[in-house]
Amino acid sequence: MSTPVVSGATRRSQAAAEDSLACKECRRRKANCDHKIPECSTCKRYKRHCLYDRLGKTPLTRRHLTEVEYRLSRAEGILKRLFSDQEVSYLLDQERSGDVPTLPPIRSISQTHTPRTASPAAGSVDSPVASQQQRSVTSQPQVKSQGSTGLDDPGSAWSFPTTDVEPDPTAALYPDGDEEFEWDEREQTGLHGGVAITEDDEEGVRKVMDGMATLTVDAANYGYLGMASGASHLRSLWMESGNGPSWDSGAWTDRRRDMQDLLRRQTESSSIASAVQTQTLVTRAMVDVFVDAFFVRYHPVFPILHEPTFRAQYASRMARPGQGIWLVLVNIVAALGAFVTNPSSSDDTSLSIFRTAKRYLAVNALETGNLTLVQAFGMSAMFLQKINKPNTGYNYGGVAIRMAIGLGLHKEFGSQHMSPFKQELRRRIWWSLCVLDVGATITYSRPLIWPQVGVDAALPSNIREQDLMANSPVTPPEVDEPTVNTYLRVQSSYHLQTMPIYNRLISNPPPLPEELLTLDSTIVEAWLSQVPHYFHDSSGPMLEDRFALPHGINCWRYRNLRIVIFRPLLVKWALQDGREETLTWHEQEATNRCLRAARESIASIQNFWKSRSQTRLTAFYVLYFIFQAALIPIHCLRCKSKSRQAPEWRDQVSATLEVVESMIGLNPSASKCRDVIMSLCGSHLRNLDDEFVDYEQAFNFEPTMDATAWMAGCAPTLINENLWAGSLDNTSAELSFSTWEGDWNI
Template identity: 30%
Template sequence: MAGAASQHVATKACTECQKRKTRCIVINNGQPCRYCARAGKTCTVSVPPVRTPLTRKNLEAVEARCARLARLVHSLNPTINIEEAIAKDDIASDTIQSIGVSTEGESPTADRADGWREPNFEHVGDSDGMASLPQANNGRAFLGSSSGSFLYQRATQLAGIQAASTSSITGRRDTREQLSLSRASQMFPLPLAEQRLTASFRSAYLVDVYFVCYNVPCPILHEPTFRQGLSRRAGIKQDEWFPLQYQLVLAMGYWIIGGDEGLQVSFYQAARAQLSLECFESGSLSLVQALLLMGNYLQKRDRPNTGYNYVGLAGRMAIGLGLHRRPTDGGTYSNMQLEIRRRIFWTLFSLESGFALTTGRPTLVEETVTDLSLPSNIDDEDPSSVDIRNRPTSCSAIIAQSQLAIIANRLHKDIINGKSALLDLHACKKSVHESFIVWKAQLPRYFFDAGVPDWFRGPRAMVLWKEQNLRMIFWRACRRSNCGYVSSEEAALRASETAIESIRDVSEFHNTNSTLLNQNIAWYSTYFIFQSALVIILGHLEALRTSRPATETTRQNQDMLELARNSLRALSTWTPAAKRCRFVLETLARAVTTTVPNTSATDGPSNDVQMEQVSGFSFPSQTPGDTATNDFLSQMGITGNDTMPDQFDTSFDVLFQQMQNFEGDWTQDFSDLGFNDFS
């Protein structure tokens, strides 16, 4: 009876009683009503939503806010059509939900033995895009006989170093984030809001950075054409793929200045979101440019295999469009349009050749398939001009790089991976060697003159460093086979001499042009210095197999390794890869100092491996690095703590993981050295 007396009709019926249109009888306050308790329903009382009064004042405030948001979106991307973007976003969301596609995680059935998966940008510190560090545990991507990871692996095997158990290296992600924030704070000393920099100003700044620092050595885009598209008002129809190019230019610009990593990734993800399978059901010159940009950006951002795929797509599409041939209806093209086609093809050719040598994979585009002449050394500012300039232009570097790429393809195909008879191999080596000599002799004078514009010094240096690196690879390949062109000892000596020349030239550039450094130059500098240092160490180890190196040679090698170490320390302020490479170099040098195998000069495996002390291969204790100045962009007219992590693991299989994806592959260079003797 007491329970019955406490029953009363609720002031507001619960949801279930409202559906049934019955009275909501509450037994006790805070408990379910009588019906919900009996039926096992959830008894909830809905709260009416808070609604903004529909007045003229409130409506005008919302309209003003929408207008401001639209202006903000247009300032970030002047080409976007907001209505179309909203419609596409709705369609994409509905499609994903309807087919049940998961956007997170990975397939549980993924077979890592026959595939690879590169980690997302949150784990970017686990690899680097130059293919000199062995692969991490993210799958099995093929690295052939010209990948630099094998150079390091063979050096450790020759030194008799046993790989330890796999362990992880921690602290690298934090290092990269701190480096990124440090670099961004140098470029923008105050918070952006305090500087009152609008989004459109920052975008224009990043576009300037891209064309000054990246597009000169790699002219994927034609600057006047791109800026013309950028200046068009929103809503005016333009090239379908210009927004994709624009987002990638911003991402590359942020990468070059070492800016905020989150913004880099957001620009890249905005670009990637515009790609779908439907994109590849048609062909477009501007899409080829965008795919090349995305592929090269991903390589620089430590996604070499993904970047390799994008460059491959660009190559297939370019061939499908006939970029490799002279147009049969040439009258429909202006002189500048024909020139742009040549630039895109030869830039693609150079990038694809570099990727092939980087990964040790076959080249997809051969010089024999094209009848195009090389790009012309003309100015972009005068589109009607066809006069060849006897001074640096935006195409000077790619002309020299394209000629080098032709030599590199012959080196890769006929010598490193060639299976010719000894007589043919002798002729191939002689021809490639002479090609290096002719290439350098035919370079324009401005590749050696001191009085060149500052914007050309970096691209010029990278071209000359590339030639030295290819020559070093050539001599390493000559050492491998006995075709009578040069002796094995002579080839090894020339490889070491070229490595010394490379370290000196790169270090001298940094000393004399420190204000011209940017992340693109630092990326290539790290690779060239590190691979040259490995060649010196490997040459020293190989010499120990037959004789004791001269004291003078050992001292010179030590001096060069110390110079390489100091240069990598300076580069560490720009790229985390330099810090890891310096650590690997120091660890390998210390290991070589304490344990180096000394085998007899006779051929064949030896079970009696004697370990001896090697003098001259040690480094002083580590010292804090210097902070590089960053005056380059202001000098170009664009307005806008180096210690090793304590958690680094010193096991050599972990060092291999640190070395993933630096340029160059050296597997075949060491096939005759019998490294299994020291495993």
């Protein structure tokens, strides 16, 4: 069968027809236009003003017909929810006969279905499926009456909803499904103060990738961030006018652009960069310091290594893994140690070291599988998130999990098959990946990939690390005190028990307030009762400094979950200012729990920040949790500034600003968080004389800690003061990076 030949004239006429349907901007730029209304995808992506010519005729295209069919099916679905089939048929018959349809009373959504309290029919079983379907029906938004339709009977008992029905006030919590979630976190223009900067495809706009998954209002090109992420709440909060949601499309677009401009400003830490010289040469003495710093500062938060074993291999007292893998591991340890050692976020020494490790993590590394490689990928994922490459770290973590499952780390093998040391090491690696992956997944609000069935690996024992060596015949007895395994045990248990809550939060239909309260009271409270006494909230001041951050994360994480659980209900309550709606008891209790969790988080974090060591690692976690908590009183202040609780909310925001200001030199995102807070509610922060507080003068913080002070405080713990000082001023023998790599005698 011959293919029909299309003449040149026909092709030109088709192209002209397509061009006539394009918007003015796409025609002017000769770009492809998808003709979407009210704004085409190209204009939406590049923030252009999209205008169409008035059409004389409806475009006869397949795309237009598909859109019309979709709109028709939605309209039919709405009619079926409001009227029965008989009523719809009656109205259509009247319309065909030329009569004005006499509409029956419109029933609300809740009236068209059986109430939740109705008893089941005889012989039926109240199955989970039936309960879920019933919950889906009753959780639909209720259509509000908008007054008379203007027909002959203005006093009729029914009213018809118009097209101006107010959208759901929590709609902005969800990402825009039309966004493109592709990302590129390669170092196209390098790092500025530890922040990954990329370039926009067309306009060269600076984009900052955010490891906290919070500082973005535009989902495009950042990867998918779900409705439970901090970015979703910030988007919802920013899009409001301050006195409630603004649904004007022009105002919405302007506010998105303002937010993007604010977040794309150069961070203050990069302005300090000239004062700190980035290390271009790394000496063996410096690597020694970085390794020590890793085990003092980072290891208690992520104990995926066994310190005595690694140090023995590092000192050549024990056989090392294969040469390529060993170089990867030692470089990643050094990179993480440099990250927590350098007191300024503008020092990119850690990134330089990590680049060397990455050279060995080529694609062919995926063709092998061993414990060292799992450790390397897991630690790389941790590092990449901390330098604001969240999607890249997410991918590395996924590789580590797949490889760990391939090695059987999720299974428990008896002591007759494996030595006590090997058993404990496998457990630590597996549950370290659990804390890494589940924590990151919830931060980004993505579906869990962590296996929830078929896993029987036991939690690591609460033993002192130095008590278990490679040749130990038995596992030493557990101790009743904090160890490097304590945080891993407590956090793994937390994730295992609260994963059902998170799965419910990201599922449809959304859970009802009473269900959320039940989940919190039964699951979170049950987990809290299992936390050992030496890791309770109240035990923080008595802990060693190396266990302070793991303990703090443990306290802040479950409160952050409570904030996420109850945040949609708090948003609903905050937006009801001046209206007649009243909350049910369950909604009020949920709102109170959200407010209490935010208040307790801010107070706990402020006390921790003032009393404990301040490093770039602590600054990362502190900024993430305190900013998430601060968005709650900020939301309340913007919508309920006259509330009796407003002074307390102002105090919470002020405390947050104090902490955030003091870490600008340590965390490049801190200045952006401060700017966002001031933009959102700076006008609501007043003192007793009703005058605005000038935070730049009121706080006027000096740098948190300079290099000399940090050295003096850490020298006794790390290595020795002379070696540390010598490595900083380059008085020790300088070796190129490749030279100290070759010094391992592999």
